[in-house]
Amino acid sequence: MPPKNTQPKYRQIADYLREGILNGTYPAGQPLPSEESLAKQFGVTRPTVRQGLTELRASGLVEAIMGRGTFARSPHGRPSHTRPRGVRRTTDGRYAEADGLRWTDAEPPVATRTDAPLALADLLRIPPGEPMFTYDALQTADQGHLRQLHRTYVPFSVLLDTMYEEEAPPPAPDLYNALAELGHELHFTEYIRTRMPLPDQAQALRLSDGVPLLHVLRVTLTETDNPLALEEFHLPGDELELSFRL
Structure with missing residues (x-):
């Protein structure tokens, strides 16, 4: 039986998305799953999802675009x-x-x-x-x-x-x-x-x-x-x- 994840839910969400960005599951410039779908996946409220996304924004891995959603940013891509x-x-x-x-x-x-x-x-x-x-x-x-x-x-x-x-x-x-x-x-x-x-x-x-x-x-x-x-x-x-x- 795998050990239970004792981290706060928002950090579990941040870790899950971070891993997906770094391994290419979510390529740079592509939208991340919606707040609603992440809330259902992790059994949390949307404010908890937003808290996880805020952690990723602070590390520069995601970008929120008004009216369009949240998009991945790769730390490995060449600048424009x-x-x-x-x-x-x-x-x-x-x-x-x-x-x-x-x-x-x-x-x-x-x-x-x-x-x-x-x-x-x-x-x-x-x-x-x-x-x-x-x-x-x-x-x-x-x-x-x-x-x-x-x-x-x-x-x-x-x-x-x-x-x-x-x-x-x-x-x-x-x-x-x-x-x-x-x-x-x-x-x-x-x-x-x-x-x-x-x-x-x-x-x-x-x-x-x-x-x-x-x-x-x-x-x-x-x-x-x-x-x-x-x-x-x-x-x-x-x-x-x-x-x-x-």
């Missing part, structure tokens, strides 16, 4: 978008994003004054609290199918004795060309990690429950590795992969 990372030089010597996409700002970015927090000050090698020019932008490409949050930071100390001492430089990527015109030969370092989004980030990027962010920090450096500026990119972490040419 691949984004080359980095900065390239165009034929006229200007700097441009390596992905070649034409990003559009939802609203014209406006420079604001912020103080450097400890983590960013460390990357920029400036004292915490040093004032910076900061730009924030929600950007879209491919007719709105691609979205990212982009923030540019430029420490005041970098701009001393330049034409931008009193007037903010442009945000990246135009910032690169402005820095080059000040006589800098630029190169870049990126740091990438994942984390769960804050509510406003999930809303802006239209992320489903359980979908993480790709959080990219890019530091712009001189030829002698002195930091000049820093950017933050927040990207959807479900249907996107980043590629790097090494």
Whole structure:
């Protein structure tokens, strides 16, 4: 006689569906059994079924689509978008994003004054609290199918004795060309990690429950590795992969 399953019913449902998604019984993009059929199968109420589905959404294995049902998401499938990372030089010597996409700002970015927090000050090698020019932008490409949050930071100390001492430089990527015109030969370092989004980030990027962010920090450096500026990119972490040419 097999041992009795003592787990809560909602977790039994979650485990049953998880196994089906991972072994291919429920392929990515295909609907899962309805709440009603799962309730009958496990002898529970529909709220208990929803509790199990919530657990799967939190782990990114299912997606609920309003009016259509709940659909499987495979952790093994290739993403639908691949984004080359980095900065390239165009034929006229200007700097441009390596992905070649034409990003559009939802609203014209406006420079604001912020103080450097400890983590960013460390990357920029400036004292915490040093004032910076900061730009924030929600950007879209491919007719709105691609979205990212982009923030540019430029420490005041970098701009001393330049034409931008009193007037903010442009945000990246135009910032690169402005820095080059000040006589800098630029190169870049990126740091990438994942984390769960804050509510406003999930809303802006239209992320489903359980979908993480790709959080990219890019530091712009001189030829002698002195930091000049820093950017933050927040990207959807479900249907996107980043590629790097090494």
